[in-house]
Amino acid sequence: MRKKSKTIKDSNQSSFYFEDYLETNKKNKFAKKTNIFLDRIYLLFFSFFCLILIFSIKIIYISSNEIETFNQENESSKFVLLRRDIVDRNGILISRNVKSFDVAINPKLIKDKNNFLLKIRLNFPSLSINEIEKKLNKNQWFYLKRRIDQSEREKLWALGEKGIIFEHIQARMYTHGNLFSHIIGQVDYDNYGVSGLEKYFDKELKDKKLLKKPIKLTLDSNVQYIINKELNEALRIFKATGGGALLMDVKTGDIISLVSLPNFNINKREEIKYINKITKGVYELGSVFKTFTVAIALDYNLVTPQSEIKDIPRKLKCSSHEISDIKEFPTNLSVENILIRSSNIGTLLVARKIGEKKFKKFIDDTNLLKSPEIQLEEVGNPINFNWNKCKLETVSFGHGITTTPLQVASIYAALVNGGKLIKPNLIKNNQTKNYKRIISEKTSQNITNILRKVVTDKKGTASLADVHGYNVGGKTGTSQNYKDKNDNLNTFISVFPTQEPKYTLLVMLQNPQVAKNLIYNYRGLKVKGTRNEAGWNSVYVAGKIIEKIGPILAINNEEFTNHVAEKIN
């Protein structure tokens, strides 16, 4: 049966092979067509998938990226800082970049030059018209004015000259004018630091990752202002040619205030001849060195504060030099009295007990003869020093040796903080923890007590700094400039409160005169000053400063609050 049907089926077809071929071909064609169709669909799917993927990525990119990416087109509305802000220890702004303009002139685009000059003369009378005219006639592109503000820009815009070109720039503004001039320094027109902290921290200030984070200093604007004001006042009263002051934390080395007069307005770009007297000025600081001599002697147990130095001569010849005291002192003086009364010969005799080797070691340990380490470019180099004949004797009372006031203040901080030599620091939270010990804690305590007596003792040289409630101690120094003998330098380095020293304040006056009209309150008596010594000018100024800054420094300061409260009650 099967065979039959097969034969019937076979009889209808022309060729089995052909039939099969046709059908297979048909099937293949259809399959091919379907495949092409499917491929197209896949391609379409793939294209759409790609498009969706692109847009999805873009949405994710928009949502995840910073806003600035989409703001690049509008440069005028965008303001990206080129330098970081500088703030004081309380977050008060000291320095910031602001949007400003430079005005340039393209003379080729100015049709009526005379008319243009007339307009400039009317609107900007301070500009030199002759110079502008010369530049205009040269037919070369030049700057008319740099760092103009918005109002000046509007004035120039209103002139309607095509040849006026405004260049967008960033100018550095200093909110306190000349208050921090010697510390902050300046930047050039291209925002590169050229002096002070601006130069020292140029790289850090331009760090793009930290642009929104300001550099925090240890300085205090309010304290700085008070000290600056008092020092300016002192320059007026004592007719001094210059001055300097430094307030430092004795435990951390944080500089709270640094003033050097004369100063200048850092918002103006002028050629400046003034130096930072505290960090760059190199001076013979005189009797303030006597404290070092006594400290070394005490530290080596060569003497005690009560040890008596007997038969102190009135004059003493050392090599070719004749050394004497300004005032007449008793022939027998205790070591602490030598410092309290500031006896040159007494100190010299103590130094002879110490010897050159130990003294030299102290000077090497304290880096007194090296440049000071501070975050400023403007640092002084002490003059070359050789241990010649009679050097020990003169150095013992601060003559024949030069250094910067900053270094001396740092050593005073070490003498009263327990003996640890601190590094002066201008950046908040930047203290080093490894301090070098230069004297023992016991010596430090003894020195602090003697310094307090310099202020409280009847024979002490710094009575005018005895400010009620602040337990001030310190040492005076009256000296001459090593270059010019007519140039006087009166210094007072104070430490307070002496029950637990926290601050050291250095006040320095250059060439002060006797203030004949000034009435001093000297131990409750109203007296007129007759002598031109540190005790009558620098000490007076330091007293005035401590009286005013004391309450500011006492904020949240338990030991101060308790002490003041104790006094009031």
Added chain:
Amino acid sequence: MFRSKKTMSVTIFLIFLITISIIKNKTRLLEKEIYELSKKIAIKEKELNDIELDFYYLTSPVIIEKKIENLNYNNYSPMEYSKIFLDIENFMNIHNKLTILKNQYEKEIKNN
């Protein structure tokens, strides 16, 4: 079958086309909005920057001292501590005490 597949693919194409155009349009709007907002933020930031600068300048000790010097002290007469009352009760108490004292004083004068 071929026709139905064709219809299906066209439908899918259209759906995708519409979806893409919607997404693209939304993206464009979003971008525009972000741009506008970022522009506003930039302006605000600049204003804040300038205002902060003005604030720190105007509150610097030099300027504050100048302002104090320029103030006319006559406009601000100091008030006696005894005339400052914390509340009405405080005022009444003191007032009553003063009246009692006044009456006592008057009585004393009369008796004398």
